[in-house]
Amino acid sequence: MRASRLLSVLLLLQNRGRMTAEELADELEVSVRTVYRDVEALSAAGVPVYAERGRAGGYRLVEGYRTRLTGLTETEAQSLSLAGLPVAAAELGLGTVLADAQLKLYAALPEDLRGRASRIAERFHVDVPGWFRGVESLPHLAVLARSVWENRRIRTRYRRWDASEVERVLEPLGLILKAGNWYVAAHCAGANRTYRVSRVLELEELDETFERPADFDLADYWREWSQQFERRMYPTVAVVRLSAQGRDLVPFYLGAVGARALRDSCAGPDEDGWFRVELPVEPGAPALGELLRFGPELQVLEPAELRERVAAAITRMGARYG
Structure with a gap:
């Protein structure tokens, strides 16, 4: 255990440069006293680590020292x-x-x-894109990545979801790959926003750099944005009854959103063997299409307006087939 920790101390100092005893202790989840002992052990083993005194001090390796990549476990190598x-x-x-x-x-x-x-x-092979989807054209992705690295402003012409086009000057903060689709998180007009890279029609790098916000965390931003996006996509809750077969179809038809709804709100079975579930659905026509996919295995209870629309659609379908 200690040998692994000593190697971690060495690699941390090699990759990050100067670190205080407190920073090392936090990273390794040990006490500061343990860090002192570990640094002394490294020094005794011939590793050129030294301490810089003062408020801006800490531990460093001698300039130019690099350790060979050793000590990997079998699992780490795999x-x-x-x-x-x-x-x-x-x-x-x-x-x-x-x-x-x-x-x-x-x-x-x-x-x-x-x-x-x-x-x-x-x-083992990792294939990111989903099934039955064409490969998106991404002619501007490499330039976007360079702009992210260099904190360089860009001017874009962008096609929005309603097919309208807008021009924007962006400060790109990070790129995200989600289910085969690339997105760029960028600061624009005083707020952080998300843009789908495949909808970038034109891109021009500007001779202007920007100061990246010190408190911006890409993973936290994406997590919060995804949750907000999901709430916007599914603003309506449909209370439905599902047969056992219909319940099993929910994850296939509605994905992670449906699976979470089953986990959080599924009640039953009732005396008929059916289950009551609160399903988040998209507004308007998409909700109708999503629910009709279940055929006779689903019955809408609420809201009344959606129940009436589903019933009317089924009546029209019955009339169509005579």
Whole structure:
């Protein structure tokens, strides 16, 4: 356990530069006193680590010192081939770079771990896009990625969901790959917004840089934005009765939203063997289409307006088939 922690201290100092004892303790979830002992052990083992005194002080490695990549466990070595997504790297224009990096990394591994890591690549493959979807054209993705790296403002012509087009000057903060679709999180007109990369019609890099907000966290932003997006997409709740077959179809027809609704609100079965569920649905025509997919395995109870629309649609369908 201690050997693993000593290696972690060494790699943290190598990758991050100067770190205080408190920062190391927080990162490793140990006491500051333990960090002191670990640093002393590294120094006694010949690792050139030294302490800088003062308010801006901390521990550092001697300039230019690098340790070889050793000490990886079997599980860690196996995970190397799953850590990157080749499709995403290729779309970003980094496919060749990723391949070169993997070659260098594998070359640094001991022979037995290198063999195990390569066998993972032979037996597992990650395919990001969903089924039955064409590949989106993303001519501006690589330039967007460069703008994110360089904190460079961009001018775009963008097609919105209603097919209207707008021009925007964006400060791109990060790129997100979600279910095969790329999105860019950007600051625009005083607020952080999300844009789908495939809808960027034109893009121009400007000779202007911006200060990236120190408190911006891409993962937190995306999590909050996704939750808000889901609430906007499903503003209505339909109270329905489902047969056992209909209940089993919910995750297939309504995805994660439907599965969560089953988990949170499914009651029953009643005396007829049916289940009462509160299903989030899209507004207007999409809600009607979603519910009609279930055929006779679903009955809408509320709201009354939606129940009437479903009943009217079924009546028209019956009349169509005579």
